[in-house]
Amino acid sequence: MRRRLLAVILATVVFLGATTSVGAANTRAIEQLDLSLDDCIRLAEENNNNIKVASIGIEKAKMAEKQFDKQYDEYDGAKKMPRQVIETGDLIYDSIIGMLTPSMTTYDTLLSMETGKIMSELGVGLATDGYEHVVRQIKFAVEASYYGALQARDNVDIHRRSLERTEEQLKLSELEFKVGSVAKRDVLDSEVQVARAKAxxxxxxxxxxxxxxxxxxxxxxxxxxxxxxISDFEFEPNEEEIDLEKLIKKALKDRIEIRQAEYNFKVAEKGLEIAKAAYAPNVNIYKEAEYDYNEAKLGLEDTKTAIEADVREAYLKMQGALESISVLEKSVKLARESVRLAKLQYKAGFIRSIDALAAENALKQVEVQKSAVIYGYNLAKAQFYNAIGGKE
Structure with a gap:
């Protein structure tokens, strides 16, 4: 019997030891990860597929540029040679533009090659700009999410402190009720407030x-x-004065939307140049090229207007949040003093618990508002620099 009991004890010890080992291993497997804002940005850049796709886009643009350059060199060299034109059935051989069908004219080939050259020359730069734009957008998304997480974390602290103050008020109400200083209603009011604070x-x-x-x-x-x-969620105003007009000019130079609109305009401009050399203004092909040019020009102008409006709006939001912070900082100080005075007044019997709890609730609300405004300022600041195409 004693041997059987010993065997059971040993088996139990082994099982508990194994369980402890597994638990320790699991604890190590889900160890808490400390993250700064820079850490999060780095992780996003490493893991985001959009950045990888944009990087591939650069390589594809480089490859396309090499292929087109070779094709264009052959085309450009053929133009310097004596021209030969041979018609065979439905096919036409032109030594300058290669084999053509009746659906493809010399103008079509010239348009394709000359506009293609511009597209090839600008393509790599546009792809690179696109990559930088994607990186900027990912960084902005991380900043916005990180600031939101910091605000949510701070709100937990705000509500925890509020709960502690309401529990303290409940204890005080119960003590005052025991000595007959207040009515039972004061205790009930405090209990309701504690339940609400917990929720x-x-x-x-x-x-x-x-x-x-x-x-x-x-x-x-x-x-x-x-x-x-681990990054602090604090109010950090710009130390240097912002030159808004200078930064608008930067945005009008660096934003991907401008690069894309300029790309479309230059292609349309070349198309109109070729059409002018080949056709009279009353010919449909000429008119189509002119329409494309005008559309691209208007699109470029609209893009510039939209970007300027975007930058100015982001700037105004940032300044509005900046002004609100100083007001709310004073409001928080005033609300804390109101809570202190309300507690003294309650102890002296001048006010009921519901009045003291109202002061506590006002403090909580203004602390939440301050946290939201600081979050809004940091987000608006990030949005502003994103709107101008990144910091200088």
Missing amino acids: EYNQALRERDIAYMKLKEIIGLELDTPINL
Whole structure:
């Protein structure tokens, strides 16, 4: 009997040891990851498929440029040789433009080669600009998500402190009720406020978990990875005065939308140049080329207007958030003082618990507003620099 009991004990010890080992291994497997904003941006750049696709686009543009350059050199060399034109049935051989069918004219080939040369020359630069644009957009998305996660984390702290203050008020109400200083209603009011504060705190926890999950999704982490955000969520105004007009000019030079519109305009401009050399203004081909040119020109002008409006709007949002922060900082100080005074007034019997709780609730609300405005400022600041095509 004793041997059987010993065997059971040994088996239990082995099982518990194995369980402990597995638990330790699992703990190591899901170890918390400390993340700064720069860490998140780096992870997103490493893991985002859009960046990889944009990188491939650059290589494809380079390959297309080489292929077209070879083709264009052959075409350009043929133009310097004595021209031969041979008609065979439905086919025409032209030594300058190669084999043609009746559906393809000398003008079509000239248009294709000359506009193709412009597209080839600008293609690599446009693909590179596209890559940088994608990287900028990913960085902005990470910043926005990180700031949102920081705000959600700070809201948890705000609601935790609010819960602690309401619980303290409940204890004070219960103590005052025991000594007969207040009515039972004061205790009930405090209990209701504590229940409400607990519910709001739990909701803040859920919102933080959702914000963290969205951040992990953007940067390519497993959604169950525990993370700790180590960058501070503080108000950092621009130290240097912003030259808005200078930065608008930068945006009108660097934004991908401008590069694309300029690309379309130059191609249309070359098309019109070729049409003018081959046709009279009353010919449909000439008119089509002229329409394409005018559309591209108007598109370029509209793009410039839209970009300028985008930059100015982002700037105004940033300045609006900046002004709101200083106001809310003063409001938070005033609300904290109101809570302190309300507690003293309650102890002295001048106000009821519901009045003290109202001061507490006002403090919580203004702290939430301040956190939201700081988040809005940081987001608007990131959006502004994204609107001008990145920092200088």
